[in-house]
Amino acid sequence: MSDVRLIATDLDGTLLDPSGRIAEAEAEAVRAASQAGIVVVVATGRPLRWLDVLAPIADADPLVVACNGAVVYDLHADTVVRSHTLDVPLIGALAHDLRGALPGLLFALEEGRRFSTEDAWAYHLPDASRSLAQEESVTRRGAWACVLAEAGDVVKFLALHPDADPDDLLAAATDVLGGRAEVTHSVTAGRRALLEMSAPGISKAATIAELAAERGITPAQVAAFGDMPNDLAMLEYAGMPYVMANGHPALLERFAVIGSNAEGGVGAQIRRLLG
Template sequence: MSAADSPTPHESFDGPAPRLIATDLDGTLLRDDKTVSPRTVAALAAAEAAGIEVFFVTGRPARWMGVVSDHLASHGMAIVGNGAAVFDLRAGTLIEAFPLPESDALAVAHALREAVPGTAFAVERTAVFRREPAYEAPDPDGPGACAPIETLLAEDRDQPVLKMLAKHPTLNPDDFLATALAVAGRQAEITRSSETALLEISGAGVSKATTLAKCCAERGVTAAEVVAFGDMPN
């Protein structure tokens, strides 16, 4: 189909005009080198100029949101940690958190470690990342970073647990997820967004979708007025 033959937005879209765009980052908004293309930057600016609010919705923690810091314009709202928190990136402030309770995190960790020996865990809080020694670190460790999961969950209690991560060195990612859901799926929201055996564990009922729905309801935006983009199971 040539450009001249392409349908106009009105002809190709059957529904109310969008009021909010919700976009994932990795594998969606970001290119493979974690940059944002000029075309995408222009599209975000055009959406904003048309009165459409843009939400970044990601599994990333807030500390990894620098990839979009140069492209915020007025759209600085982000749902991070797979729905565990809402941040205003422009102000650098936490708006609301939906944490994973320590007791549920421990129950999931114990069940998963029993079902899949060799599983290693890490904990992501609002501003702190801590890991077990066997968990390969994506970032340089801070003081006291390495400890068993029981200790990690007992530390830094002034910050809510946004999510717990579970990693296995050899399992198939889908098999790992299926096992986790079978042994602990009632106590937490468990998903994945990596090509490796890495699970992301949030509070029960907490997901990108639930937090996005809450933010939309607060703005009087219906589901029919949202356009969402994403690429992985989370």
């Protein structure tokens, strides 16, 4: 068996198949890794309310890093272990600067289990784990000033542009933010550009590094799987980084490529790592 002590995997486009589920072969591989003593970490941009898809691997007792590293969640206890929030006045300043430089943006906030948006926001990512009715039940809408005034503990600040190219919008927003927040995206070209912003220094990689260090695990002993720009730092951190064949072109150029999520690429590579 290779010297892997921690496996970190993204969900959408990675561990989840195109229908938005964890296939049984993938679940079996994850459970086998856990039984071999390997720490399993699910690292996703998803909020807590979209984690029902983890049921097939619950027996592997995975550590769950949600909202791009802002939240560590105990799946069995259904509790947040730690969180890194964004300061609300900072969000207001970022929104002001982004809208001034990039007209047409709409904003939303992830607040644990609540989703708060501007009235004009009409963006959802349908998948097999949830319904539009379920999403509407936790969504609060209003004028942006009201959304900010009533904000609670914000773990992710979202900005949507209906027409921009995701990579171009990310590059422009990075310049505007100037390091005041972490910004990334997890969509492909041709889809509405959605920026995801976290507190400074917070990413999947940073939180996984914390969890690994607490367990005496070095980066060289970490295998990571991802497909989109919000996985980039995690893949750079891991000593064994793998990108899905269906991944973003910028990642395909840099890391070892495995089978797509439709082909069960994560499970197949885990089985190789287990020998």
